[in-house]
Amino acid sequence: MTSRAAPPSQARSLMRLHDLDMLLRDYREDASRAVLEGTGFRVSGLEQLRRVREELAQTIEPRWLRVYERALQRHGRAVVPVMDRVCMGCFVTLPTSIPRPAEGSEEVLLCQSCGRFLYWL
Numbered sequence: 632m633t634s635r636a637a638p639p640s641q642a643r644s645l646m647r648l649h650d651l652d653m654l655l656r657d658y659r660e661d662a663s664r665a666v667l668e669g670t671g672f673r674v675s676g677l678e679q680l681r682r683v684r685e686e687l688a689q690t691i692e693p694r695w696l697r698v699y700e701r702a703l704q705r706h707g708r709a710v711v712p713v714m715d716r717v718c719m720g721c722f723v724t725l726p727t728s729i730p731r732p733a734e735g736s737e738e739v740l741l742c743q744s745c746g747r748f749l750y751w752l
């Protein structure tokens with residue numbers, strides 16, 4: 632697997648998508664807990680979130696979405712930070728051939744080792 636950068640507009644959408652997916656997961660856990668405990672849970676917010684998630688997913692190029700969905704399924708998280716050149720998903724050090732993106736850059740890369748999207752801390 633080679634390291635490829637997602638175009639900036641896609642990168643931003645991917646980050647948002649990941650945030651929504653993490654939120655949806657939290658909600659699902661809250662919802663099942665609410666059912667177990669017999670307390671109420673607001674389902675309407677969840678449906679709205681799902682709809683927004685689907686709309687956002689449609690704005691992402693299918694090839695990036697496929698890479699994203701695969702990483703999410705395999706690892707639970709599809710986007711992880713890089714610290715001191717180390718992928719915080721799989722703890723493999725990135726090759727020095729991969730430069731740190733310029734400050735404020737929206738660029739995201741794929742970890743060659745685990746296939747997660749990376750952003751620099």
Ligand SMILES: [Zn+2]
Binds near residue numbers: 720723747
């Ligand atoms: Zn990795």
